[in-house]
Amino acid sequence: MNAKFLPGRRLFIVVSLVLCFSTATLRAQSPVALQVDIAHPGRAIPPDFCGLSYEIIMVLPQEATRKHYFNPDNGPLISTFKTLGVKHLRVGGNTAERPTVAIPGPADIDGLFGFAQAAGVKVVYTVRMEGNTTAAAAGVAKYVMDHYRDDVSCFTVGNEPDKPWEYPEYLEKWKTFTAAILAPDCAPDAKFCGPSARHQSVEFARFFANDMGGWNHLACVTQHYYPRGDGDKITDSAEERRLLLSPDLRQSYQTLYDAFVPAAKAKGVGYRLEETNSYGHGGAVGASDTFTASLWSVDYLYWWAWHDALGINFHTGQKEPRGVPGPNRPNVYTPLTAVPNGIQVLPVGYGMKLFNLGSQGRLVPVNVASNSDNLNLAVYGTVAADQTLHLTVINKEFGATGRPAKLVINSGLPGAHGKIILMSAPAGDITAVEGITIGGAGIKQDGSWNGQWSDLPAASAEGSLTVVVPAASAAVIELQGHSEK
Numbered sequence: 001m002n003a004k005f006l007p008g009r010r011l012f013i014v015v016s017l018v019l020c021f022s023t024a025t026l027r028a029q030s031p032v033a034l035q036v037d038i039a040h041p042g043r044a045i046p047p048d049f050c051g052l053s054y055e056i057i058m059v060l061p062q063e064a065t066r067k068h069y070f071n072p073d074n075g076p077l078i079s080t081f082k083t084l085g086v087k088h089l090r091v092g093g094n095t096a097e098r099p100t101v102a103i104p105g106p107a108d109i110d111g112l113f114g115f116a117q118a119a120g121v122k123v124v125y126t127v128r129m130e131g132n133t134t135a136a137a138a139g140v141a142k143y144v145m146d147h148y149r150d151d152v153s154c155f156t157v158g159n160e161p162d163k164p165w166e167y168p169e170y171l172e173k174w175k176t177f178t179a180a181i182l183a184p185d186c187a188p189d190a191k192f193c194g195p196s197a198r199h200q201s202v203e204f205a206r207f208f209a210n211d212m213g214g215w216n217h218l219a220c221v222t223q224h225y226y227p228r229g230d231g232d233k234i235t236d237s238a239e240e241r242r243l244l245l246s247p248d249l250r251q252s253y254q255t256l257y258d259a260f261v262p263a264a265k266a267k268g269v270g271y272r273l274e275e276t277n278s279y280g281h282g283g284a285v286g287a288s289d290t291f292t293a294s295l296w297s298v299d300y301l302y303w304w305a306w307h308d309a310l311g312i313n314f315h316t317g318q319k320e321p322r323g324v325p326g327p328n329r330p331n332v333y334t335p336l337t338a339v340p341n342g343i344q345v346l347p348v349g350y351g352m353k354l355f356n357l358g359s360q361g362r363l364v365p366v367n368v369a370s371n372s373d374n375l376n377l378a379v380y381g382t383v384a385a386d387q388t389l390h391l392t393v394i395n396k397e398f399g400a401t402g403r404p405a406k407l408v409i410n411s412g413l414p415g416a417h418g419k420i421i422l423m424s425a426p427a428g429d430i431t432a433v434e435g436i437t438i439g440g441a442g443i444k445q446d447g448s449w450n451g452q453w454s455d456l457p458a459a460s461a462e463g464s465l466t467v468v469v470p471a472a473s474a475a476v477i478e479l480q481g482h483s484e485k
Contacts, residue, residue, distance in 0.1 A: 030372070030373035030375045030403060031372065031373075033368070033369035035366070035367045035369055036364055036365065036366050036367075036381045036389070036391070037364060037365045037367070038364050038381075038383055038387075038389060040364075040365065041361075041362035041363065041364045041383050042306075042362060042363040042364065042365065043308065043362060043363060044361065044362045044363075045305050045359050045360075045361070045362070045363065045382065046310055046311060047087060048087035048088040048121075048122060048153075048311055049087075049088075049301070049305060049309075049310070049311040049312065049359070050084070050085050050086055050087060050088070050301065050311065050312065050352055050355060050356060050359075051086060051087065051088030051089060051090060051121075051274070051311050051312060051313035051314070052081075052086055052088075052089055052090070052313055052314055052315075052316045052335065053089075053090040053091075053092070053093070053274060053275045053276075053313035053314065053315045053316060054089070054090070054091050054092075054093070054315075054316055054317060055091075055092070055093035055094065055095040055096070055317055056091045056092055056093060056095050056096040056101070056104065056126055057093075057095040057101050058070065058091070058317065059091055059104045059108050059109070059111070059112050060101075060102060060104060060108055061108070068107075068108065068111035068112075069338065070111050070112045070114075070115040070116075071111040071114055071115055072111075072114035072115055072117065072118040074115060075446070075447075076341075076342035076343045076445060076446050076447050077115070077119075077338070077343055077447070078115065078118050078119045078447070079343075079446060079447025079448060080336055080342075080343045080345060080349075080443070080447035081119040081120075081121065081447075082119065082120070082447070083345075083353065083443060083447050083448065083449050084335070084336075084345070084349055084352045084353050084356060084443075085352065085353065085355070085356030086119070086121060086352070087120065087121050087122070088121055088122055088124070088153065088311050088313060089116060089119075089121045089122070089123050089124070089313075090123070090124035090126075090156075090274045090275065090313045091112065091123065091124070091125060091126060092124070092125075092126030092156055092159050092196065092274075092275070093126075093159060093275065093315070094159065094160070096126040096127075096128055096158075096159045097128055097129070097130045097131075097158065097159050097160075099131050103128055103132075103136070103140065104140075106143055109140075109143060109144060109147075109148075110147075113144075113147070113148040113151050116148075116151050117151060121151075122151060122152065122153040123148075123151055123152055123153055124153045124154055124155075124156055124193060124222075124274055124313075125141075125144055125152060125155055125156070126155075126156040126157075126158075126159055126196075127140055127141055127155055127156070127157050127158075127177070127181070128140075128158070129157050129158035129161070129173060129174070129177055130158060130164055134176055134177050134179075134180035135180065137157065137177050137180065137181065138177075138180040138181045138183065138186045138187070141155055141181040141186065141187045141190055142181075142186045142187050144187075145187040145189070145190055146187075149189070152190075152191070153191075153193075153219065154191040154192055154193040154219035154220065155181070155190055155191070155192050155193070156192070156193055156194055156196050156222065156274075157174055157177045157178060157181075157192065157194065158170070158173075158174065158177075158194075158195075158196070159196055160196060160197055160198050160224065161174070161195055161196070161197060161204065162195075162197040162198055162200070162201030162204050163198075167203070167204055167207050170195065170204070171207075171208070171211060174194065174195070178190075178192055178217070182217065190217065191217055191218070191219040192217055192218060192219060193218070193219045193220045193221070193222045193272070193274070194208060194212075194221070194222055195208045195221075195222070196222045196223070196224060196274065196275065197223065197224065198224050199223065199224060199225045199226065199227075199256055202223065202256060202259040202260050203259070203260075205221050205222075205223045205259075205260035205263075205264070205271075206259060206260040206263045208221060209221050209260060209263040209264040209266075209267050209269055210263055210267065213263075213264065213266070213267020213268065213269045214267055214268065214269075218269060220269060220270045220271055220272050220310055221260070221264045221269050221270070221271040221272075222271070222272050222273075222274045222275075223256070223260060223271060223272075223273055223274075224273070224274075224275040224276065225256055225273050225275075225276045226276065226277060226278070226279055226280035227249060227252045227253065227256075227278065228240065228243065228244065228249075228278050228279045228284065228287075228288075229279060229280065230279065230280045230281040231278075231279030231280060231281050231282055231283040231284035231285070231287075231288060231332070231333065232281040232282065232284075233281075234279070234284040234285070234286075234287065237284065237285065237286025237287050238286075240284050240286070240287035241286070241287050241290065241292040241430055241431070244278060244287055244288075244292050244293065244295075244296045245292060245295060245296060245376065245396040245398070245430075246376075247376065247378075250303060253300075253303055253304070253307075257307055261307070261308070265308075270308075270310045271308075271309060271310060272309060272310040272311045272312075272313070273304065273309060273311075273312050273313065274311075274313045275313060275315050276312060276313065276314060276315065277314050277315045277333045277348070278293055278296060278297075278300075278333055278348075279333060282320075282331035282332060282333065283331055283332040283333025283334075284332070284333075285332050286431070288332060288333040288347075288348075289319075289332035289333065289346065289347065289433055290347060290430060290431050290432060290433055291347055291425035291429065291430050291431070291432045291433075291436055291472070292347075292430045292431070293333070293347040293348050293351065294347040294348065294350045294351040294354075294423060294425070294436060294474075295351065295394055295396055295430070295472070295473075295474055296351070297314070297335075297347075297348045297351030297352060297355070298351045298354050298355050298392065298394055298423075298474055299378050299394050299396075300312070300351075301351070301352070301355045301359075302355070302359075302378070302380040302392065305359065305363065306363060306380075314333075314334075314335050314348055314352070315331075315333070315334075316334045316335055316336065317331055317334050317337075318331075318334070318337050318338060319331065319332060319334050319337035319344075319346065333348065334346060334348070335347075335348040335349035335351075335352060336349045339445060341445045341446075342444075342445030342446050342447065343445055343446075343447060344445060345442075345443040346433075347433070347436060349443070350423060350436045350438060350443070351423075351474075353423075353438055353443065353449070354392070354421075354423045354438055354474055354476060355392070357390075357421060357438075357476045358380070358382060358390040358391070358392035358476035359382055359390075359392075360382060360384055360390070361382045361383050361384035361385065361388075361390070362382060362383055362384075363380070363381070363382055364381040364382060364383050364389070365381075366379045366380060366381050366391075375397065375403070375405065376395075376396040376397050377393070377394065377395055377396065377397075377405060378393075378394040378396065379391060379392070379393050379394075380392045387480075388478060388479070388480050389478070389479045389480075390476055390477065390478050390479075391476070391477045391479070392474065392475070392476050392477075393405070393407070393469050393474060393475045393476075393477065394474040395469045395470065395471055395472065395473055395474065395475075396472075397471040397472065398428070398430045398471055398472040399430075399472075402428065402471030402472055403471055404468055404469060404470040404471050405468065405469045405470075405471075406466065406467075406468050407466065407467040407468070407469060407477075408465075408466050409459075409465050409466070409467060409477075409479075414459060414460070414461050415458050415459055415460075415461070416458065416459040416465070416479045416480060417455075417456075417458060417459075417479070417480050418455075418456035418457075418458075418459065418465055418467075418477060418478060418479045418480075419453040419454060419455050419456055419477075419478050420453065420454050420456055420467060420475055420476070420477045420478070421438060421439045421451060421452075421453045421454070421475065421476050422438070422439065422440075422454075422469070422470075422473055422474070422475045423436070423437070423438045423473060423474045423475070424436070424437060424470065424472075424473040425472065425473075428470060428471055428472040428473065429472070430472050437451065438451045439451025439452045439453060439454075440452055453478070456477075459479075
């Protein structure tokens with residue numbers, strides 16, 4: 001049954017975590033007490049929060065097949081988008097501004113938006129600015145709006161403008177291009193987002209919010225972010241895996257947030273990280289292509305959801321190991337990649353799927369009452385309109401000393417019905433590249449998934465139940481029941 005709550009009543013779920021895995025670990029239990037305040041939920045997570053970002057070269061016919069990757073007949077890709085909960089698609093990247101890459105024409109755009117309609121996603125479309133004319137840019141925008149206006153999230157004019165220009169020059173050029181696009185005979189109701197600069201130049205976003213905030217054609221401020229820097233410079237993958245799972249990484253997120261989000265909020269403008277991943281330059285081998293990234297991505301998505309982001313678009317493309325020639329920059333961080341029989345979902349994609357399972361509804365506060373042994377654990381909560389509670393638990397303990405978490409949940413929901421689904425890698429190995437499952441099943445190359453939730457014993461008359469989450473895993477726990485009278 002659906003939970004019912006008295007108006008104004010403060011209901012807490014108390015969670016005590018005691019670690020157990022072997023006789024040795026039982027001697028060193030690490031209790032953690034959490035409080036979840038269901039009665040005071042926060043913002044609703046936007047339905048299109050989870051997104052992907054692609055280089056615009058992927059909109060052109062692929063070199064090997066001369067076929068469009070994005071087209072309404074790409075069943076495995078459409079199914080995979082739906083399975084992962086992807087509702088937002090950005091096309092742009094460095095190739096959007098590269099003179100050696102053709103600007104997509106009508107047939108390419110038709111394929112992209114035919115795919116978007118089939119997959120149920122809105123599109124951020126990047127219009128070339130560097131080396132382009134305003135007339136040519138306006139022509140592209142006009143075609144898109146004339147044919148697909150309901151499928152457009154916003155236009156980005158240019159990509160990473162902090163590379164060729166200082167901010168004042170960029171803004172003047174940007175205004176010239178947007179004015180041409182908004183001409184009465186072109187696309188007068190177009191919406192824009194920007195500036196889409198690198199995080200090394202985050203001041204562009206702050207300046208842009210101050211200058212353009214309040215303009216009725218501005219959809220949101222956009223920012224690029226790779227919190228661990230350039231992946232091709234990494235030499236110690238074991239240390240990078242540790243750092244990706246470290247709670248200290250959140251301070252880097254906070255620093256970026258502080259640099260531009262308050263300015264956007266002051267102008268009443270939302271923001272989106274429409275190009276992001278763990279590392280830039282294609283990711284770090286041995287870190288961003290492992291189960292470590294599955295655990296990291298769940299935490300990353302929730303952190304930005306809690307900090308009012310409109311959404312996250314993980315940069316994506318074909319997985320191409322370093323040293324192997326390909327049409328795009330070699331990358332190992334991609335959430336999914338095309339293979340001969342369909343689409344292979346990779347570690348970050350599994351993190352996106354788990355987030356999708358637990359993120360329906362409004363965020364609820366989870367307060368750590370005690371954690372004397374500093375267990376490396378993250379817990380997030382959401383409550384749906386029918387008062388179903390989901391707890392997403394990320395146990396970032398790993399290796400020989402990794403400890404499972406035994407959750408004793410006093411839910412305040414007497415007799416609550418519960419179930420759990422677990423994301424894990426073979427033998428709890430955070431270095432695993434393949435074999436990841438959710439609910440005991442992998443995501444198939446046709447995009448289908450048949451993972452199963454496991455029922456939990458009904459809560460006691462006091463609302464208590466026990467759940468174990470192994471080390472190096474993440475789980476979504478669903479609870480439904482009556483609140484206490």
